[in-house]
Amino acid sequence: MAEIKEECGVFGIYDLDGNDVTSSIYYGLTSLQHRGQEACGLAVSDTKGPIGNVKFHKDLGLVSEVLREDTLHKMSGDIGIGHVRYSTTGASVAENAQPLVLSYVKGSLALAHNGNLVNTGTLKWELIQSGAVFHTTTDSEVIAFHVARERVHTTCVEEAVLNTARKLQGAYGLVIMSPRKLIGVRDPYGLKPLCLGKRDNAYVLASESCALTSVGAEFIRDIEPGEMITISRKGVKSDMTLADTVKKRAHCVFEYIYFARLDSTMDGVKVYDARIRGGKSLAKSYPVEADLVTGVPESGLPAAKGFSEESGIPFGFAFYKNSYIGRTFIKPTQKERESSVHLKLSVLDAVVKGKRIVLVDDSIVRGTTIANLIRMLKEAGALEVHVRISSPPFLHPCYFGTDVPSNDQLIAAQHSTEEICKMIGADSLGYMEIDYLEGMAGGLPICKACFDGKYPMVIPDENNLQNDFEIHKI
């Protein structure tokens, strides 16, 4: 039940046999929907047709709402990209949905971006001072504009993308479609994921391996940090120029804690295994006598399973989750809430009555949700509720695309663990040790700045640049 939001997921596919890829993008985006539920879109082109011929559709809403059958039937092509979005920068408006599709000197350019740059202001300032105009407030339009400028004096689009990438600071997993090429780039720290798959003679790029599986593609490998992959009629070409620009690697640890789908493998580490390890470490660090280990559905269940395996305390379900509470659900008023806390999750009192319970979740943000669940468990007859959290306390902002609330909303920024334990009504509370994060992530070099404040790069101060004006389509 994490309240931390991922920003985006990207998908790209080029079928060298010329088959239509539209429905594959649809299924790929459906498998990446957990990375962004605010908006989505896709763009397709036919590499055998005239240069610069692109059809696209994007809007606010879920994949199943935005990409309807009648819309998809109007699109076809052998190359295409797609995007799911949760906005962290740029207003939550339809214009800011991706992919961004533009015409430029060499035809059309489509771009989908996962992550957040930290020098967008400077990059945009440079453009706008030389007379550029902007239709959106997204990083993606700034990137596309730089690619277009570079393309004027370079010999191929991948060179223009590479020159642009040299200027980008921050986190990015990018897929770019030019008239005849599909390009993927990953930031040199490896903050954002991107992987490559293959189905027959079609190549697929995706934020997560689960999207490869969903379209029947075989996982080939992760794109390396700083690697640019170009898929064209000539096959797959890798460029590692950018990789050497930084020494460090810093994969976002939150992918393993919560963002990534349970069935994905990312940079060689199975997400399921990482979460089981996280639960086991909690059992080692904070052992407790109890009758039942349970997790907050769905995000807390794997770590709860790990806690159970390590501790030997039986795992069980304590909650029923109503899967019909959709995005349009009308929330109860404060008054109604008092009498109706059980709408989204209700307790299986047959399970919890008379038991000492270990309740595992992936994180605590404001603390109100976990407090409600503890109260519900106790009302249903639980004798004790011991809370175990499979991440350390949040204390610092993320500049790379994860939407951590501001400090005044973070309970851990205001209170000690003992205070929080009391505030939420738990009998004990244990957060994952910060030193175990690398272990959980299978030994990978990680970015854990939201926990320890140590950012992998210097964050530029761009407060003096006013580029983003409030232009709202009503």
Place this chain on the structure above:
Amino acid sequence: MAEIKEECGVFGIYDLDGNDVTSSIYYGLTSLQHRGQEACGLAVSDTKGPIGNVKFHKDLGLVSEVLREDTLHKMSGDIGIGHVRYSTTGASVAENAQPLVLSYVKGSLALAHNGNLVNTGTLKWELIQSGAVFHTTTDSEVIAFHVARERVHTTCVEEAVLNTARKLQGAYGLVIMSPRKLIGVRDPYGLKPLCLGKRDNAYVLASESCALTSVGAEFIRDIEPGEMITISRKGVKSDMTLADTVKKRAHCVFEYIYFARLDSTMDGVKVYDARIRGGKSLAKSYPVEADLVTGVPESGLPAAKGFSEESGIPFGFAFYKNSYIGRTFIKPTQKERESSVHLKLSVLDAVVKGKRIVLVDDSIVRGTTIANLIRMLKEAGALEVHVRISSPPFLHPCYFGTDVPSNDQLIAAQHSTEEICKMIGADSLGYMEIDYLEGMAGGLPICKACFDGKYPMVIPDENNLQNDFEIHKI
């Protein structure tokens, strides 16, 4: 992953303190959504206002789609009823959505019905032969019409309802709203559930206890088979006249196997406990050496837990379920399906590789789903897959509102268990023993006619009555 469909859920509420009940109906229907996803609606009235003043809204779609904030804001009242529908009789059209709201001799009448009558044809014939006209093809309109006819010569609405109920044969859980009274009736066999709750000075009727919980009401008791409950300014009145018209009780056993929500209690039996018992009985009847017990999400998970508890084989998750596969999901074509079976469920290969697996589900209808899952498990490295089904094989039609496919689509009607085992690619297959059904249902008298063909009442042959003409609103 049951493919058997429930027909409906009903909800009614009367707040004697005069508070608005609209949002409570909304939350109640949200909690009953699992009982019907095709259409829904609600009707409210103000018992302090003029007689016969009712506002209602209903349409095809989920509660979250049909009952939007702007619609609900236009409605208010201290009495109201609601309905969620999956059509088993009557066309799948907006006009057949419930509640049915009519004007009659005493003002307005609103009615919501769960279940299926077996003598609707005769009841409608009687009306139509004396000059009645019908707007829908639902049982509900026939019932309402009889109530209206009875009301002409009776002294109160509950007497008219009772006289009507005497004529009804089949399964029903009914809630009826007259201008000043809320009435609930349950068929004398107790085929369909109905229960009573209370919140402050408001009385609530609902198909399941989970709907009481969701609105903060306390469960009082189940309505008895054949009982009529009348809630008015004078409080709650019970009438048992109808109960004595039949000797037998026959609660639908499928409520315990699959229909009812895991956190509901029905006729004194906790649904969760029943499913755990089901899983345990499978472990006793069909023991097997294995490394992991898992269930098909979500319906197979509780019985899998029971199997694990009885057998001592560890319980675990083998599948990831994509919760964004909505009603509007565009299904893959046959060709796409071959390469993309993992859209809705994908295997956690970290869990299943090299393991002997017990796979539990609630039922097998056509057999194609379970065959796919077994194949996916084996492709992910499972050594063996032993299938256990927490219900006996379907062999007979249900006349009471459950949508069992016809015999030619039921794999069990065409093949022996051994044949099915081979067809689905399982290493062994065990169905729940038919004699254990009462035990699973906590010793209740049950209707299990879909398994053994022994119906609790005679099913009239109405094939010679042509009443239902094809009138379709486009």
Place this chain on the structure above:
Amino acid sequence: MAEIKEECGVFGIYDLDGNDVTSSIYYGLTSLQHRGQEACGLAVSDTKGPIGNVKFHKDLGLVSEVLREDTLHKMSGDIGIGHVRYSTTGASVAENAQPLVLSYVKGSLALAHNGNLVNTGTLKWELIQSGAVFHTTTDSEVIAFHVARERVHTTCVEEAVLNTARKLQGAYGLVIMSPRKLIGVRDPYGLKPLCLGKRDNAYVLASESCALTSVGAEFIRDIEPGEMITISRKGVKSDMTLADTVKKRAHCVFEYIYFARLDSTMDGVKVYDARIRGGKSLAKSYPVEADLVTGVPESGLPAAKGFSEESGIPFGFAFYKNSYIGRTFIKPTQKERESSVHLKLSVLDAVVKGKRIVLVDDSIVRGTTIANLIRMLKEAGALEVHVRISSPPFLHPCYFGTDVPSNDQLIAAQHSTEEICKMIGADSLGYMEIDYLEGMAGGLPICKACFDGKYPMVIPDENNLQNDFEIHKI
């Protein structure tokens, strides 16, 4: 620019050669749209198919909004009826749209009704007292219910319709579709129009002859007052039984003044000719020295032409009408109105400057519109504005379906002609002489009760019958 509203238009067609009639109904309703812009609908059936198979569609909105291409493509049949509605009885809600489509003892029944009964309350009381239920608050449902009751003991549907018609008091032009017959009935006073046409082997019934023309049908004749026409495989059959039940004929004179389309012929009188005669009579009754005769677009133009022909004063256009002021037009606030009176009509100052003008319109209701126009003309330089109205002053309510505002809103009910002339800022004002109405209507016997209060039948007092409860679909 009449502010008096007609209630409805009806259309029916039966193609004995079996051709699809759906698009003909669409075009027929488009030609009758001036008779009702609130709601519309159509129902079609195939007389060669199974009994009682009907498809229909209806909703609030214009024909072009409600009957879209994708909807019509789902419908086909060789018999059908349609309706356009402006509500004078029954709430302005989608459920009250017509045709009404029902199932009854002999299959399906569809009904469309133009006009207003004066004994609906009594007819409904009779039904509701014997146990009937109602879904709408329309006259049409009451009529259909009586037809269904009569059908039980009659030998054919036309006999049931005839028996029902005997009970109806008031104004009606009815078209009824039974599984194999199309029936038209007109009230014995002839208050509401109905005519018959033929195209190849298809028979057409319509409220106005312009609808026959629009589908390429030849006008055969008007249905006689009190006549029932039955179209079946055997051809056209006329029944005059009902005609003799009353002696008087009383055609609604307002059809000639304003309701009917300029190109229709009704009961032998060309509407265009009637309006020209009306204008001529004004020129005779109220001659004036002037330079230009003009009419308020569109309704005042024909009478203005007549005034010009009689007086010899040249006819011209003084106003430009913006045809893009649609139903969804956002009206200016009072403050905005002061500065922007010219949105719907603007003055052609090149025409009016320095001229003495005769301004003709069909009626004055509140007087605000004509006052605005006079002011605009004078601001544009008109020297004098002489107003001539091609109907007498409204003084009495209409019970037959015309929506005359209540007395306190009728300027003529509150003020003398002299007072009105001064209030609206005219230099002179003349209403049509009440004695000339028959002459204008070509000598027909007319109902002019809204002018003289002499109703052709006794209007029953039904105030003591409360049948219509407030049931609103939100």
Place this chain on the structure above:
Amino acid sequence: MAEIKEECGVFGIYDLDGNDVTSSIYYGLTSLQHRGQEACGLAVSDTKGPIGNVKFHKDLGLVSEVLREDTLHKMSGDIGIGHVRYSTTGASVAENAQPLVLSYVKGSLALAHNGNLVNTGTLKWELIQSGAVFHTTTDSEVIAFHVARERVHTTCVEEAVLNTARKLQGAYGLVIMSPRKLIGVRDPYGLKPLCLGKRDNAYVLASESCALTSVGAEFIRDIEPGEMITISRKGVKSDMTLADTVKKRAHCVFEYIYFARLDSTMDGVKVYDARIRGGKSLAKSYPVEADLVTGVPESGLPAAKGFSEESGIPFGFAFYKNSYIGRTFIKPTQKERESSVHLKLSVLDAVVKGKRIVLVDDSIVRGTTIANLIRMLKEAGALEVHVRISSPPFLHPCYFGTDVPSNDQLIAAQHSTEEICKMIGADSLGYMEIDYLEGMAGGLPICKACFDGKYPMVIPDENNLQNDFEIHKI
């Protein structure tokens, strides 16, 4: 019934007293709707608020469809512009709707454009070669981009607009909104109209004077050809620099023949007077003995009136026009058409029977419409039909924004007047003399290139520049 399409209308307003101008733009656009029915939009800003704060809305559809009350309620500001569009360049897609709203170096920029440039390709080529990206295929984006580039090195926005305008070749009436200024520019030939009005302390720019009237503004004067008007807190400033760049003036004569609204005055000439003069000239050039002069509604009526005044033959209405034939009207199939020609226009046979008729229209494009009308008149009993057209025959393409069909669709490009007369079934046919066009337009210097092929400027050949790629939002 002209089949020639105008391209656009523009509107701008700045209320120096700070009042909200949103509804004024709405009313202004409603009055300009005849200039474009494909798409519309508006943008507003508050000059007292932060720099660059703009709200806008635009979409495909009529003003009454796109600008709904709930949308307008979310917008407010004291400065704003609006646009109605019929596409002649750029695809008919929502993205190409105007105003175009962008952010640039000085905040936000909104732009609305009426007319067509002839050197867009070159202007875009220049930008795209230096790395620009484009979201649309409109002239407007090219203009805005050039303004943004110029703004980098100029001291005020009007200087940037002026530098840009120097580069533009073709026809334009432009309104531009910068954060604190409203600017209007008209091309130096005066091909497209633009005028200035005032209401209290608010200044208004509009394509036609009727839009000033509709918002209660007083007409001040036409913007001169080549004039740039800047409205700011300091008042109204005029710049005539551009005017001297060309010697010629060439007002589009088709504004007087058909485009402009009957109640507008344009460059000192009343449109009504011009059309009357046109009709009179036809009567002089092609006199005929006849009983009735009539026009094709609505476009042919004023010239018919002029013909009547000159010839003395009485003017009358011969057709009824169904005003409910909307944009969504489902057109009859060829087969249906044969029997149903009367849907949009029907003949008043009472008027035409036995008469010799002069039928006036503004133009003939394909000839099919007029042929239908002549046939209808003769079927209704007209003895003779003499056609008079108030413009010369179309023979040449228009490069300035008027959508004249290609030569193979123009009947006059393929046939002599005698042949056309025979083909359409007329008894005689007369087109306006080309030499009279200046006279009709009140002596103004005009562009009549679509009639004589003499264009006021050299049209560059841009066929070798491929800038516009097919990027379609589905």
